[in-house]
Amino acid sequence: xxxxxxxxxxxxxxxxxxxxxxxxxxxxxxxxxxxxxxxxxxxxxxxxxxxxxxxxxxxxxxxxxxxxxxxxxxxxxxxxxxxxxxxxxxxxxxxxxxxxxxxxxxxxxxxxxxxxxxxxxxxxxxxxxxxxxxxxxxxxxxxxxxxxxxxxxxxxxxxxxxxxxxxxxxxxxxxxxxxxxxxxxxxxxxxxxxxxxxxxxxxxxxxxxxxxxxxxxxxxxxxxxxxxxxxxxxxxxxxxxxxxxxxxxxxxx
Amino acid sequence: xxxxxxxxxxxxxxxxxxxxxxxxxxxxxxxxxxxxxxxxxxxxxxxxxxxxxxxxxxxxxxxxxxxxxxxxxxxxxxxxxxxxxxxxxxxxxxxxxxxxxxxxxxxxxxxxxxxxxxxxxxxxxxxxxxxxxxxxxxxxxxxxxxxxxxxxxxxxxxxxxxxxxxxxxxxxxxxxxxxxxxxxxxxxxxxxxxxxxxxxxxxxxxxxxxxxxxxxxxxxxxxxxxxxxxxxxxxxxxxxxxxxxxxxxxxxxxxxxxxxxxxxxxxxxxxxxxxxxxxxxxxxxxxxxxxxxxxxxxxxxxxxxxxxxxxxxxxxxxxxxxxxxxxxxxxxxxxxxxxxxxxxxxxxxxxxxxxxxxxx
Ligand SMILES: Nc1ncnc2c1ncn2[C@@H]1O[C@H](COP(=O)(O)OP(=O)(O)OP(=O)(O)O)[C@@H](O)[C@H]1O
Ligand SMILES: [Mg+2]
Numbered sequence: 001x002x003x004x005x006x007x008x009x010x011x012x013x014x015x016x017x018x019x020x021x022x023x024x025x026x027x028x029x030x031x032x033x034x035x036x037x038x039x040x041x042x043x044x045x046x047x048x049x050x051x052x053x054x055x056x057x058x059x060x061x062x063x064x065x066x067x068x069x070x071x072x073x074x075x076x077x078x079x080x081x082x083x084x085x086x087x088x089x090x091x092x093x094x095x096x097x098x099x100x101x102x103x104x105x106x107x108x109x110x111x112x113x114x115x116x117x118x119x120x121x122x123x124x125x126x127x128x129x130x131x132x133x134x135x136x137x138x139x140x141x142x143x144x145x146x147x148x149x150x151x152x153x154x155x156x157x158x159x160x161x162x163x164x165x166x167x168x169x170x171x172x173x174x175x176x177x178x179x180x181x182x183x184x185x186x187x188x189x190x191x192x193x194x195x196x197x198x199x200x201x202x203x204x205x206x207x208x209x210x211x212x213x214x215x216x217x218x219x220x221x222x223x224x225x226x227x228x229x230x231x232x233x234x235x236x237x238x239x240x241x242x243x244x245x246x247x248x249x250x251x252x253x
Numbered sequence: 254x255x256x257x258x259x260x261x262x263x264x265x266x267x268x269x270x271x272x273x274x275x276x277x278x279x280x281x282x283x284x285x286x287x288x289x290x291x292x293x294x295x296x297x298x299x300x301x302x303x304x305x306x307x308x309x310x311x312x313x314x315x316x317x318x319x320x321x322x323x324x325x326x327x328x329x330x331x332x333x334x335x336x337x338x339x340x341x342x343x344x345x346x347x348x349x350x351x352x353x354x355x356x357x358x359x360x361x362x363x364x365x366x367x368x369x370x371x372x373x374x375x376x377x378x379x380x381x382x383x384x385x386x387x388x389x390x391x392x393x394x395x396x397x398x399x400x401x402x403x404x405x406x407x408x409x410x411x412x413x414x415x416x417x418x419x420x421x422x423x424x425x426x427x428x429x430x431x432x433x434x435x436x437x438x439x440x441x442x443x444x445x446x447x448x449x450x451x452x453x454x455x456x457x458x459x460x461x462x463x464x465x466x467x468x469x470x471x472x473x474x475x476x477x478x479x480x481x482x483x484x485x486x487x488x489x490x491x492x493x494x495x496x497x498x499x500x501x502x503x504x505x506x507x508x509x510x511x512x513x514x515x516x517x518x519x520x521x522x523x524x525x526x527x528x529x530x531x532x533x534x535x536x537x538x539x540x541x542x543x544x545x546x547x548x549x550x551x552x553x554x555x556x557x558x559x560x561x562x563x564x565x566x567x568x569x570x571x572x573x574x575x576x577x578x579x580x581x582x583x584x585x586x587x588x589x590x591x592x593x594x595x596x597x598x599x600x601x602x603x604x605x606x607x608x609x610x611x612x613x
Contacts, residue, residue: 048498070500074500082495085498086498088491088492090558095484099496099499102481102484104481
């Protein structure tokens with residue numbers, strides 16, 4: 001469904017990505033793993049429209065597409081939950097979930113369109129409920145006073161409530177406790193059931209092996225290896241991440 | 254999804270949860286919260302009581318004096334509304350006093366030039382007053398908006414800090430105003446009908462300018478709290494990068510907000526001409542102080558993302574009440590600037606304490 005071909009990206013002298021190919025199909029969870037600085041977040045940002053790749057093609061649903069801005073990505077149905085700066089602290093949960101896509105009443109179209117707060121609040125509650133996010137007391141709480149796990153739940157709920165087709169999650173469980181991590185993983189499985197393509201970045205191998213249909217390893221900005229579900233042992237994945245036994249795995253792309 | 258099912262429980266859920274949250278605050282935090290929320294009222298009340306006790310009977314605390322205070326506050330309110338939007342984006346506009354001055358200078362000049370021949374106007378005849386007034390008002394507003402637009406474009410296109418850009422345009426606008434006016438007053442007052450109808454006109458017992466300010470306040474309140482414009486302004490100030498990633502046109506929003514501040518400064522210039530019939534640099538040197546003071550004293554955070562229009566409107570009364578009271582007390586009104594300056598610092602300190610509390 002989403003296919004990247006030969007994506008390269010540099011920041012000044014740092015070559016963050018070198019000719020990376022990547023693909024995700026409907027109803028599939030792909031884990032993107034790699035060491036710190038391997039280029040995982042950069043790859044995600046290239047798809048999300050926050051970074052423009054220097055080189056390479058993005059093919060979505062069979063057509064080559066240009067993703068020049070975040071709204072290009074969301075129009076295509078590609079949603080991203082960022083590792084950092086995902087939510088606006090001073091806005092409440094509902095305001096964040098609808099940010100940029102507010103429901104309004106067309107009082108005077110294009111000029112005066114008051115926000116439909118009640119409608120948005122109801123819908124936000126529905127979404128949180130359907131995703132079994134139960135830890136948030138009030139959807140009118142400002143995000144600044146939520147815990148890391150609560151924020152992540154809000155950020156993911158926000159991303160999946162728009163009929164999106166591909167969801168990119170950058171370390172969605174990094175700040176979470178055990179129970180919350182379980183919830184997020186269950187949520188990811190649920191997204192797969194609904195036929196979405198899910199890309200998960202994670203440093204937690206147990207979690208990756210548990211949830212992913214496919215594991216793609218990035219190393220120093222290059223795609224180093226790919227493992228199908230059940231094909232890899234934790235040792236293999238670690239080896240690919242760190243670069244040990246590169247030769248053996250290198251041909252496995 | 255269980256759509257519609259929970260309609261009736263929505264409000265209930267929210268209220269119940271808020272109860273939980275407030276009850277979790279310690280007594281100290283609750284006291285602090287209360288002080289923070291109401292100190293502005295206490296301070297304003299204290300100021301009024303102070304001047305009342307320090308001035309002769311029937312001089313300060315009278316209806317006509319408060320009408321005067323409201324009149325003098327109308328301009329500050331317009332400036333403070335624009336500054337509120339700017340500060341909510343985590344920016345600052347130091348140029349609104351200069352924009353007001355240059356808009357008023359140009360608007361006034363145009364008004365006089367179109368009113369009649371130089372000789373006619375000098376004799377107090379204004380044969381084409383109505384056209385002149387309308388064009389003059391348009392010049393003020395277009396001029397103000399244009400300078401605001403310049404601020405916004407410089408900030409977003411050149412990625413310069415708002416502080417520097419607006420400090421620069423403050424210098425430019427003050428300098429250009431003096432060049433245009435020759436550093437002196439107009440050769441004649443603006444058309445008297447303009448002053449009579451707007452500057453000195455009254456409606457339901459209040460001067461017209463304060464009604465205009467109230468109108469702008471209501472509109473601004475709705476825009477800030479109930480329209481996307483306000484929501485995006487707060488989002489940009491809260492997390493600029495996050496807002497950008499959500500697909501909000503952040504730069505366009507910033508340009509709009511500075512243009513709005515310029516538009517309001519231009520509108521304040523219209524009031525200034527109508528009230529004072531003339532415009533001079535000296536009376537606008539502390540506009541920035543008063544407007545920014547009103548906004549931060551009113552509870553808008555310099556860190557961005559949080560603010561209220563009503564708070565700024567109330568805050569706008571502090572400089573004018575202080576000015577008025579000090580004049581009646583026969584104390585040099587320069588103390589007003591000192592007082593506002595001290596209050597600003599105190600207000601920002603309070604905001605910082607609160608932020609540290611809430612994010613710990
Ligand atoms: N905005 C930027 N400007 C300059 N360099 C950047 C920028 N973003 C990333 N880089 C660099 O690009 C490389 C890849 O970074 P990236 O954030 O994609 O790594 P990552 O795989 O997500 O790491 P982590 O596991 O720590 O999140 C790093 O060397 C990083 O320093
Ligand atoms: Mg990363």
